[in-house]
Amino acid sequence: MSVEEVLLELKRRVQTKLPPNINVTGIEFEGPELVIYTDDPRRLADDGEIVRSLAKDLRKRVVVRPDLKVLADPEGAVKKIQQVVPPEAGLTNYYFDGETGEVVIEAEKPGLVIGRHGATLREITKLIGWTPKVVRTPPVRSSTIANTKEYLRSVQSERKEILKTIGRRIHRDVASKDQWVRITTLGGCREVGRSCMLLSTPESKIIVDCGVNVGSDDSATPYLYVPEAYPLNQIDAVVLTHAHLDHAGLVPMLYKYGYEGPIYCTPPTRDLFVLLQLDYIDIAGREGKRMPYESAMIREALKHTITLNYGDVTDIAPDTKLTMHNAGHILGSSICHFHVGDGLYNVAFTGDFKFEKTRLFDPAVHTFPRLETLVMEATYGGSNSTQPSRKEAEGRLLKVVRDTIKRGGKVIIPAFAVGRSQEVMIALEEAIRKKSLEEISVYLDGMIYEATAIHTTYPEYLNNELRDLIFHKGINPFLSECFVQVETSSQRSKIVDGDPCVVLATSGMMNGGPILEYLKALGPDERNTLVIVGYQAEGTLGRRIQKGWNEIPLSAEGKTQTVKINLEVVTVDGFSGHSDRNQLMDYVRRVYPKPSRVITNHGDESNCLDLASSIYKKHRIPTMAPMNLETVRLV
Structure with a gap:
């Protein structure tokens, strides 16, 4: 059956399910969604159960949109929205999408715009015809998110055509009678960096992550040229577990070499990978390195990105459904669960995950409807790779800060802009607020402030305690006066010459970024302290300093200078967003159902190898630690 025939049959089924006075003017696949157009969205809005019933009956993600001819004038629509929504909701902005018939309403208190059981939203639809979508007004403006939204609005028509093409490809007929599932390892096996795997069936090919190894010149990119993956236009989808460069840094390059399909990720992952990728090529350009892609390719990737919330079950290929679950690693990070065929096979890729509650996130999800194969990280999989508790880690950090301040020194913390920075920020803010640390300035240099702004935009992805602190107790740790954004080199110089303080600066492995400026200026003074709170990959400057190098070469204005490292170097384990050995083993013990x-x-x-061997010995589950370029048949 052709896609057109499928759509005709779906239209017939939809029309029979709807009340007779509701007319369906069109029906189309747009990405993974079945979009139903009607010239009377107001009547559908009266009954919130109709769409849910349709989605359940059709086993599709169903979206109802108004036929464009019934939409109210945007100016008049705004007035009607303001009449319905109580003033205390704090309406701040409206974005009308003429292509989809959606109006995005920004409000300080979205719950008051939604109303009890969605009653206010339905009332808005009845009055204006537009489909309302409510988002929270972020307390800190993110230029990345603002620019991303503005760009996506500017390519609405083009994006709609892209989604139609993707939708028709997803819902094409299943042609093959064979049934098998395979994983091909294209990167990130027995190494940290360039994570990339190919999940393939007779019908589909899906790339899970496509990262870059920023600490290596020889093995920086995945093996995308092998016959299993190339040519790239045969790939159905790219799925991102999270935004870090070692998992998502090479995604734009796919569009440079022929890929035309979708990228699936959570909304925070989309915004964070734009931030990190722009910074990646900016640093590469400033350091005279060859850039793997231009900013235009980042925009192309953004144009093809489809965001999914945790728990959304979504068709991404004719025989494959994807569901994303909280991974507890960074904002928006996901364990990606794939359901292949009609109950044929289930496989989950953890990406990077944390099986412990942190200051920011709940522990990684460990329960799935079905699970046959689990692909899991082993960053700290060695038998001796245990970490102290978060409480112990915070206690040690605060002691180091107190000791350094007492001797008149400054604390510099190289941190990844996304994840570790925000964890450390919250620990320091609470200590200052509760008077267990004297009031000092905590300077944020590099992308940390912008990444933090993105965190404030997505409070629903944070843990319950942090949300409660922000929304019910009126304390937003990210907005504390102790945090100062560093924006200029002259400001940096004043910090170096000024009073004792804490500086959080990128990059986390000291491979570039403003942290190098602080190392040059503060490294020779033994009163200062360098606190390492994150994983330092082999080959990075951070790993060398951690090993005890007391002289390091740093480039400045085309010249290389040697900097003495006389300051105290302290590694504070426990802040990592990765599970340690005990948590990895505990995850396998508790994951449900037990994988085969x-x-x-x-x-x-x-x-x-150590983690795989230990899992087998402890749980008698067959395990593998494949090398890159291996193919494993799952069924």
Whole structure:
């Protein structure tokens, strides 16, 4: 059956399910969604159960949109919205999308715009015809999110055509009678960096993550040229577990070499990967390195990105459904669960995950409807790779800060802009607020402030305690006066010459970014302290300093200078967004249902092998620690 025939049959079924006075003017696949157009959205709005019933009956993600001819004038629509929504909702902005018939309403208190059981939203639809979508007004404006939204609005027509093409490809007929599922390892196996795997069936090919190894010149990129993956236009989808460069840094390059399909990720992952990728090519350009892609390719990737919330079950290929679950690693990070065929096979890729409650996130999800194979990280998979508790880590950090301040020094913390920075910020803010640390300035240099602004935009992705603190107790740790954004080199100089303080600066592995400026200025003074709170990959400057190098070469204005490292170097374990050895083993013990196979990746060779061996010995689950370029048949 052709896609057109499928749509005709779906239109017939939809029309029979709807009340007779509601007319369907059109029906189309747009990405993974079945979009139903009607010239009377007001009547559908009266009954919130109709759409849910349709979605359940059709087993599709159903969206109802108004036929464009019934939409109210935007100016008049705004007035009607303001009449219905109580003033205390704090309406701040409206964005009308003429292509989809949606109006995005920004409000300080979205719940008051939604109303009890969605009653206010339905009333808005009845009055204006537009389909309302409510988002929270972020307390800190993110230029990345603002620019992303503005760009997506500017390419509405083009994006709609892209989504139609993707939708028709997803819902094409299943042609093959064969049934098998395979994983091909294209990167990130027995190593940390360039994570990339190919999930393939007779019908579809899906790339899970496509990262870059920023600490390597020889093995920086995945093996995308192998026959299993190339040519790239045969790939159905790219799925991102999270935004870090070692998992998403090479995605724009796919569009440079022929890929035309969708990228699936959570909304925060979309915004964070734009931030990190723009910074990645900016640093590469400033350091005279070859850039793997231009900013135009980042925009192309953005144009093809489809965001999914945790728990949304979504068709991404004719025989494959995807569901994303909280991974607890960074904002929007996901364990990606794939359901292949009509109950044929289920496989989950953890990406990077944290099986412990942190200051920011709940522990990684460990319960799935079905699960046969688990692909899990082994960053800290070695038998000796245990971490102190978060409480112990915070206690040690605060002691180091107190000791350094007491001797008149400054604390510099190299941190990834996304994840570790915000964890450390919240620990420091609470200590200052509760008077267990004297009032000092905490300077944020590099992308940290912008990444934090993105965190404030998505409070629903944070844990319950942090949300409660922000919304019910009126305390937003991210907005504390102790945090000062560093915006200029002259401001940086004043910090170096000024009073004792804490500086959080990128990059986390000291491979570039403003942290190098602080190392040059503060490294020779033994009163200062360098606190390492994140994983330092082999080959990075951070790993060398951690090993005890007391002189390091740093480039400045085309010249290389040697900087003495006389300051105290302290590694504070426990802030990592990765599960340690005990948490990894505990995850396998508690994951439900028990998988019939575990594959380890994202760790150096010894850690991947050690974790795989230990899982087998402890749980008698068949395990593998494949090398890159292996193909594993799952069924």
